[in-house]
Amino acid sequence: MSNQIQEMHNRLDVAPGDEEEVRVGPRLLGYAVGLGLAILLTATSFFVADTDLVWQPSIPVAIVVLAIAQMGVHLVFFLHITTGADNTNNVLALGFGLLIVFLVIGGSLWIMANLNHNMMPMDQIMKMQR
Amino acid sequence: MTDTTLAFGQGDPHHLRGMQESVLAHDGPAPKRIVTGYGFWIFLLSDIVMFSCFFASYAVLVGQTAGGPRGSQLFDLKTVAVETGCLLLSSFTCGLASIAADVRNERGFQAAMAVTCVLGLAFLALEGREFADFVARGAGPTRSAFLSSFFALVGCHGLHVSAGILWLLTMMAQVFAKGFRADILRRLLCFALFWHALDIIWVAVFSVVYLFGSAV
Numbered sequence: 514m515s516n517q518i519q520e521m522h523n524r525l526d527v528a529p530g531d532e533e534e535v536r537v538g539p540r541l542l543g544y545a546v547g548l549g550l551a552i553l554l555t556a557t558s559f560f561v562a563d564t565d566l567v568w569q570p571s572i573p574v575a576i577v578v579l580a581i582a583q584m585g586v587h588l589v590f591f592l593h594i595t596t597g598a599d600n601t602n603n604v605l606a607l608g609f610g611l612l613i614v615f616l617v618i619g620g621s622l623w624i625m626a627n628l629n630h631n632m633m634p635m636d637q638i639m640k641m642q643r
Numbered sequence: 644m645t646d647t648t649l650a651f652g653q654g655d656p657h658h659l660r661g662m663q664e665s666v667l668a669h670d671g672p673a674p675k676r677i678v679t680g681y682g683f684w685i686f687l688l689s690d691i692v693m694f695s696c697f698f699a700s701y702a703v704l705v706g707q708t709a710g711g712p713r714g715s716q717l718f719d720l721k722t723v724a725v726e727t728g729c730l731l732l733s734s735f736t737c738g739l740a741s742i743a744a745d746v747r748n749e750r751g752f753q754a755a756m757a758v759t760c761v762l763g764l765a766f767l768a769l770e771g772r773e774f775a776d777f778v779a780r781g782a783g784p785t786r787s788a789f790l791s792s793f794f795a796l797v798g799c800h801g802l803h804v805s806a807g808i809l810w811l812l813t814m815m816a817q818v819f820a821k822g823f824r825a826d827i828l829r830r831l832l833c834f835a836l837f838w839h840a841l842d843i844i845w846v847a848v849f850s851v852v853y854l855f856g857s858a859v
Contacts, residue, residue, distance in 0.1 A: 529681065530836045531677075562857060580851075584846055610692060613695070
């Protein structure tokens with residue numbers, strides 16, 4: 514009975530990093546594909562950062578997009594976070610983490626930019642202190 | 644009356660009763676491997692949230708150079724590219740180590756972990772050289788708010804890599820001494836997650852700090 518339950522759990526839940534596949538060949542291929550994609554994306558973003566071939570204002574956007582794509586590649590091929598039903602808990606936790614990350618970074622940038630914008634020029638502050 | 648209306652009528656709006664009989668017979672907690680992995684995943688996410696604070700402070704302070712050097716005057720993208728290569732390859736060999744552990748191939752495991760360790764140390768050596776070079780050029784963490792936040796962010800990642808290498812050596816020793824026991828395998832799962840997560844953070848670091856710093 515307990516074996517049966519164990520088997521059911523193994524079918525229903527997956528720890529982050531766990532893989533469905535047990536055979537060595539496909540798993541090896543998975544890591545190799547992940548490495549290949551990661552190197553490709555890294556090489557592209559290093560190339561884009563240091564070239565005159567693309568429209569200059571698009572470079573930051575390109576770097577951000579490439580970085581997000583590469584993080585996705587790492588999550589899928591190395592950490593094995595998938596969208597499968599057995600992975601729901603892991604994805605939910607990841608979603609919550611991302612929400613906090615965006616709130617912290619976006620909120621800080623927004624508030625600090627506003628403060629900078631509304632702050633009196635430095636020489637006037639100096640004058641007031643006198 | 645259909646089953647659905649019956650379920651509503653009897654206070655079972657989510658149809659749990661039928662599922663319990665068929666598939667979802669959850670008696671007791673999930674196996675330890677899944678609980679451990681999930682708990683460690685939560686830790687990693689909180690670590691990423693902590694890094695996001697460092698990223699936020701870096702992004703806010705990146706322009707505050709106080710007359711000191713800016714990123715584009717300091718960063719050497721070649722070093723960063725080699726560092727990135729080291730970390731990416733080490734992530735791959737770490738994956739090889741987890742495959743070897745799953746098929747109980749101890750020699751392959753130790754070899755893959757040793758390569759991972761060497762690549763991690765190479766990364767740390769390059770980073771250390773870069774930091775020493777900055778300090779020697781008068782661009783230490785005390786020079787400006789920009790450099791303080793730079794050293795805090797990149798140094799924090801470096802500290803994580805150092806801790807990861809200590810953990811890696813511990814795991815090599817534990818597998819050597821105790822073999823592939825269930826508890827050791829759980830620790831290996833957590834270690835692999837940690838190492839791969841460091842890679843994700845490094846992707847953000849080289850994009851936001853180094854590539855932005857030299858391109859923009």
